Amino acid sequence: MAVPAFPYHSRVTSVRATAIELGLDAVVVTHPANVRYLSGFVGTAGALVIDRQRWTLIVDFRYLTFGRELQSAQDELTSMNVLLAERSEDETIVDLLRSTGAQRIGIEAASMSVARFNRLSTALAAGAPTPLNADAPCPVLVAGDRIVERSRIIKDTMEIETIRRAGLLLSRVARALMPDVVRAGRREVDVATDIDRAMREAGFDRPAFETIVASGPQSALPHARPTARVLHVGDPVLLDFGGVYDGYCVDLTRTVQLGPSTAEFRRMFAAVAAAHDAAIGAVRPGVLTADIDYAARQVLEARGLGDAFGHGTGHGLGLEVHEEPRISKRDPGRPPTAVECGMVFTIEPGAYVPGFGGVRLEDDVLVTADGCEVLTQVPNEIG
Amino acid sequence: MAVPAFPYHSRVTSVRATAIELGLDAVVVTHPANVRYLSGFVGTAGALVIDRQRWTLIVDFRYLTFGRELQSAQDELTSMNVLLAERSEDETIVDLLRSTGAQRIGIEAASMSVARFNRLSTALAAGAPTPLNADAPCPVLVAGDRIVERSRIIKDTMEIETIRRAGLLLSRVARALMPDVVRAGRREVDVATDIDRAMREAGFDRPAFETIVASGPQSALPHARPTARVLHVGDPVLLDFGGVYDGYCVDLTRTVQLGPSTAEFRRMFAAVAAAHDAAIGAVRPGVLTADIDYAARQVLEARGLGDAFGHGTGHGLGLEVHEEPRISKRDPGRPPTAVECGMVFTIEPGAYVPGFGGVRLEDDVLVTADGCEVLTQVPNEIG
Numbered sequence: 021m022a023v024p025a026f027p028y029h030s031r032v033t034s035v036r037a038t039a040i041e042l043g044l045d046a047v048v049v050t051h052p053a054n055v056r057y058l059s060g061f062v063g064t065a066g067a068l069v070i071d072r073q074r075w076t077l078i079v080d081f082r083y084l085t086f087g088r089e090l091q092s093a094q095d096e097l098t099s100m101n102v103l104l105a106e107r108s109e110d111e112t113i114v115d116l117l118r119s120t121g122a123q124r125i126g127i128e129a130a131s132m133s134v135a136r137f138n139r140l141s142t143a144l145a146a147g148a149p150t151p152l153n154a155d156a157p158c159p160v161l162v163a164g165d166r167i168v169e170r171s172r173i174i175k176d177t178m179e180i181e182t183i184r185r186a187g188l189l190l191s192r193v194a195r196a197l198m199p200d201v202v203r204a205g206r207r208e209v210d211v212a213t214d215i216d217r218a219m220r221e222a223g224f225d226r227p228a229f230e231t232i233v234a235s236g237p238q239s240a241l242p243h244a245r246p247t248a249r250v251l252h253v254g255d256p257v258l259l260d261f262g263g264v265y266d267g268y269c270v271d272l273t274r275t276v277q278l279g280p281s282t283a284e285f286r287r288m289f290a291a292v293a294a295a296h297d298a299a300i301g302a303v304r305p306g307v308l309t310a311d312i313d314y315a316a317r318q319v320l321e322a323r324g325l326g327d328a329f330g331h332g333t334g335h336g337l338g339l340e341v342h343e344e345p346r347i348s349k350r351d352p353g354r355p356p357t358a359v360e361c362g363m364v365f366t367i368e369p370g371a372y373v374p375g376f377g378g379v380r381l382e383d384d385v386l387v388t389a390d391g392c393e394v395l396t397q398v399p400n401e402i403g
Numbered sequence: 404m405a406v407p408a409f410p411y412h413s414r415v416t417s418v419r420a421t422a423i424e425l426g427l428d429a430v431v432v433t434h435p436a437n438v439r440y441l442s443g444f445v446g447t448a449g450a451l452v453i454d455r456q457r458w459t460l461i462v463d464f465r466y467l468t469f470g471r472e473l474q475s476a477q478d479e480l481t482s483m484n485v486l487l488a489e490r491s492e493d494e495t496i497v498d499l500l501r502s503t504g505a506q507r508i509g510i511e512a513a514s515m516s517v518a519r520f521n522r523l524s525t526a527l528a529a530g531a532p533t534p535l536n537a538d539a540p541c542p543v544l545v546a547g548d549r550i551v552e553r554s555r556i557i558k559d560t561m562e563i564e565t566i567r568r569a570g571l572l573l574s575r576v577a578r579a580l581m582p583d584v585v586r587a588g589r590r591e592v593d594v595a596t597d598i599d600r601a602m603r604e605a606g607f608d609r610p611a612f613e614t615i616v617a618s619g620p621q622s623a624l625p626h627a628r629p630t631a632r633v634l635h636v637g638d639p640v641l642l643d644f645g646g647v648y649d650g651y652c653v654d655l656t657r658t659v660q661l662g663p664s665t666a667e668f669r670r671m672f673a674a675v676a677a678a679h680d681a682a683i684g685a686v687r688p689g690v691l692t693a694d695i696d697y698a699a700r701q702v703l704e705a706r707g708l709g710d711a712f713g714h715g716t717g718h719g720l721g722l723e724v725h726e727e728p729r730i731s732k733r734d735p736g737r738p739p740t741a742v743e744c745g746m747v748f749t750i751e752p753g754a755y756v757p758g759f760g761g762v763r764l765e766d767d768v769l770v771t772a773d774g775c776e777v778l779t780q781v782p783n784e785i786g
Binding site: 062063064081082083085086127129130131132133134135137138163165209213217220226230241242243330331374 | 446447464465466468510512513514515516517518520521546548592596600603609613624625626628713714757
């Protein structure tokens with residue numbers, strides 16, 4: 021595995037600042053995308069402990085070589101430590117936390133399981149000095165919210181370069197689909213296989229999610245999985261696919277009607293395209309994400325398709341295919357999110373009419389100082 | 404999506420018995436594989452609430468049609484209820500739990516996040532009658548351990564049929580790899596792409612995990628990902644792949660050396676093959692999983708490769724590619740697991756020598772009354 025360049029020191033510094041702001045002495049990062057973001061480490065296990073001084077990656081024996089490569093690729097001043105989990109990862113985390121003397125330890129509440137939280141808490145308490153007293157209190161785990169995600173929501177230069185390149189590659193895949201890959205007589209699953217192969221050939225590591233090819237009435241199900249259904253002339257066909265490129269996700273949807281288009285399809289398509297364009301037009305620093313959603317929703321409502329649009333307008337993209345920010349209706353239970361330069365998200369309004377079918381159009385945008393850059397460049401109508 | 408036959412009522416009955424044994428009035432099932440196991444529901448969201456009387460699937464609008472199909476496919480006596488999450492899934496769960504009057508509510512601690520646990524707990528407490536008293540105590544969420552997994556570890560007839568069929572299909576894919584797909588001059592990624600395509604063509608829904616094609620020194624990394632490395636004559640090539648068939652996972656590994664085999668490779672291969680055969684020979688009802696692991700480990704130790712075998716001997720297969728039972732060293736912190744009829748797991752010893760390469764051989768077995776049935780039928784040497 022090639023060892024990438026090292027933007028990690030500045031990312032860790034940013035997360036450490038968040039931790040200090042939250043009154044935390046240390047942070048245990050266990051969500052794989054966050055571990056990767058802060059260390060470059062990619063694996064099915066691995067944790068990162070960030071305290072006020074140090075920054076330690078914990079790996080098991082399977083990943084020790086890779087961990088050491090990551091460590092040695094850094095300059096000495098900013099060096100990450102690498103620690104082998106000799107017994108379990110959790111025991112190693114607890115031993116390390118004890119050695120730091122940290123008292124308030126943030127964990128990632130959105131992804132850490134209740135069982136792991138209880139295991140770590142019990143182990144920390146078991147090692148605390150007795151009797152407990154104010155000079156040597158028992159360390160506590162604090163349910164942290166978005167500790168790393170606050171940094172990840174704004175992409176840095178290296179991330180933007182990667183996502184921009186990925187957007188270009190995905191656009192090429194989309195532009196090559198018609199008329200050969202998507203045509204009457206083929207099965208949904210075969211079209212999906214071809215799209216996946218085209219993504220790999222374009223340079224993607226893998227699909228970012230299970231490719232959706234939904235034809236005819238299936239297209240009315242926003243999350244349909246490809247079936248053995250054969251595409252027919254007259255079918256709306258919804259194609260939603262994305263790839264992972266050097267760890268980063270991009271995502272695109274187009275909908276076509278096979279053969280001569282019908283008035284009903286054209287009407288829905290025009291409405292969704294207008295909603296899509298209105299939402300993209302609304303993107304700029306300072307606007308609320310809910311206002312971008314409203315821009316799309318308003319267009320569909322005005323055309324009688326408000327109820328046909330049951331999902332949000334978009335979602336953030338990065339190391340995960342669904343991350344912050346969410347571009348959706350205002351949620352009274354949460355503070356509103358203002359758009360900032362460097363955010364990357366999808367714009368994907370849709371309309372779904374049970375029995376007839378659906379239309380969705382999705383592109384990826386990067387927020388810039390004066391609006392946004394559309395990272396996927398594909399005509400709305402690829403048919 | 405085809406609606407499957409309904410083994411769900413007996414599975415729910417078994418989980419309800421576990422809940423009663425644990426003193427729980429209700430169980431909230433949120434781990435997707437467990438929701439699927441108990442209802443047939445497949446989706447990115449969805450929860451199941453099982454109380455002493457009812458059995459309710461909660462879905463959002465995207466999955467309402469599918470949920471209703473699942474419901475109507477059952478006979479009336481055993482019917483599952485389907486509830487639309489009008490607001491959030493969590494709010495619907497809390498409303499439903501309140502309506503049942505359940506006091507001790509089991510959640511799945513191994514997978515539920517700390518944040519969700521806190522959200523549900525707070526919402527339940529907010530709705531509790533005040534002042535609190537013994538007649539109307541506040542409902543509590545109890546961190547449940549393996550509530551559904553205790554049932555899943557023993558496969559039922561329908562599951563066994565599916566996995567048996569999947570094993571046959573995966574064996575066919577493996578037997579067709581040599582000499583064309585895996586040969587000198589090809590890149591690891593291209594071999595992986597071909598394996599994935601062959602699995603799809605054989606009838607698998609998708610790969611069960613990212614296919615491993617690890618050649619030359621890469622083969623010494625047990626979890627290597629395919630790279631652009633070109634296969635050369637003399638390379639050991641480790642191929643580890645699996646497919647999901649009708650929801651169920653199978654998993655297989657073979658290792659070949661390209662061109663004339665070397666004495667060092669033959670020595671490692673023979674040792675791993677002997678360990679693999681010894682472990683399979685040890686499988687029968689009543690034996691401890693740690694003893695199966697020991698059977699493999701002992702063979703490798705006797706040949707000086709004990710330290711080269713750093714992982715466990717196997718893992719359970721089912722709706723997840725890594726599930727119970729684990730076939731590994733005795734863990735002093737956990738009760739031992741005895742093998743039972745109807746368990747399905749992999750046997751996959753390996754030996755890895757940094758700088759030279761690795762060998763792993765993996766098959767899937769079903770425990771039977773007098774030993775086991777090997778579900779993957781492929782010669783150890785496919786070269």
